Amino acid sequence: MEAAQQMVAKNFSLRVLKEPRGFIKFIEFVLAIFAFATTAGHCGWFSFTISCKPENMDTTTVTYCYPFNLDDVLIGQPLCFNGTIGATSLKVDPSSSAQYFVAIGVLAFLYCIAALLWYVFFEHNHRDKDLAPLADFLMTCIFAFLWLTASSAWAKGVTDVKWATDFGNVEGWLDECSVYTCTLQHAASHATLNVSLIFGFLNMFVWAGNVWFVYKETTWFNRYSPSKDAPPQQPPPATQDEEAMPPPAQL
Numbered sequence: 001m002e003a004a005q006q007m008v009a010k011n012f013s014l015r016v017l018k019e020p021r022g023f024i025k026f027i028e029f030v031l032a033i034f035a036f037a038t039t040a041g042h043c044g045w046f047s048f049t050i051s052c053k054p055e056n057m058d059t060t061t062v063t064y065c066y067p068f069n070l071d072d073v074l075i076g077q078p079l080c081f082n083g084t085i086g087a088t089s090l091k092v093d094p095s096s097s098a099q100y101f102v103a104i105g106v107l108a109f110l111y112c113i114a115a116l117l118w119y120v121f122f123e124h125n126h127r128d129k130d131l132a133p134l135a136d137f138l139m140t141c142i143f144a145f146l147w148l149t150a151s152s153a154w155a156k157g158v159t160d161v162k163w164a165t166d167f168g169n170v171e172g173w174l175d176e177c178s179v180y181t182c183t184l185q186h187a188a189s190h191a192t193l194n195v196s197l198i199f200g201f202l203n204m205f206v207w208a209g210n211v212w213f214v215y216k217e218t219t220w221f222n223r224y225s226p227s228k229d230a231p232p233q234q235p236p237p238a239t240q241d242e243e244a245m246p247p248p249a250q251l
Contacts, residue, residue: 016119021213024206025119029112031203036105038196039098039154040066046165046188051181052080059185062170066102067095068157070164079176088173090164094157101154101200104146108203111139133217140214144207151200158193165190 016022043065049057058080064073070090077086115136163169165188171177 014120017116019213021210021217022116022119024210024213025112025115028203028206028210029109029116031199031206032105032109032112035196035199035203036102036109038192038199039105040102042066042192042196044161044165044188044190045186046167046170047185048167048170049183049185050079050176051183062090062165064090064161064165067098068161069093069095070161075170075174077174077176079174080180090170091173092160092164094160097150097153097157101150101157101196104143104150105200105203108143108147108207111143115139130219133214134219137211137214137218137220140207140211144204144211147200147204147207151197151204154200155197158190158197161193162188162190 017026043063045061045063047059047061049059051057060075060079062073062075064070071093073090074087075089077088118132167184167187171182174182176182
């Protein structure tokens with residue numbers, strides 16, 4: 001047990017967290033949590049009344065949550081009187097884009113944990129290893145691209161959620177609202193979904209910006225950048241003709 005503790009203490013180093021790549025990796029860790037948490041934790045609802053009779057105002061509440069299978073969210077009909085039982089759905093299904101966005105957030109979160117553990121506990125004694133910096137560089141490039149695609153897809157998904165839960169559209173899908181008066185009581189709130197989009201695109205920009213800092217740790221950067229330890233270039237040796245020429249005459 002003591003040997004393990006001594007090994008951990010020997011390898012432990014927080015210096016990398018003061019460097020841009022380590023500090024930015026911690027920021028990516030935090031942003032990934034906010035991105036998938038604001039999406040996976042969202043539940044919205046809206047309610048409306050239908051005036052079947054002046055003295056009878058029936059209230060209907062519609063609730064939807066992640067992963068936003070809105071075509072499975074049904075509004076039972078008839079709302080007023082007994083009759084043929086039916087239901088109207090919210091028409092769209094943006095669940096695939098929502099699940100893709102959350103999956104990228106969770107994967108980025110897990111990768112940041114693994115990268116930070118490597119930086120702090122193992123990298124100090126493995127500076128001679130070229131594979132880890134190259135892998136970190138490639139994974140950073142991949143996640144920057146994945147955040148771009150996931151955020152773009154989820155932006156379309158949020159637009160679909162807003163369209164499907166807009167009461168003006170819902171009212172048009174309900175036959176009874178063309179006969180009786182349907183009144184919105186509580187509109188659906190999409191603030192959390194808007195925040196998730198902000199975090200998604202912010203993740204993309206942060207990961208893309210970190211590409212340069214992790215690239216500087218790779219052998220590719222060291223191979224194509226001039227070395228500070230290289231000796232200064234010596235002037236070419238004089239030719240035989242130059243050695244045979246007499247020195248210029250003194251005036």
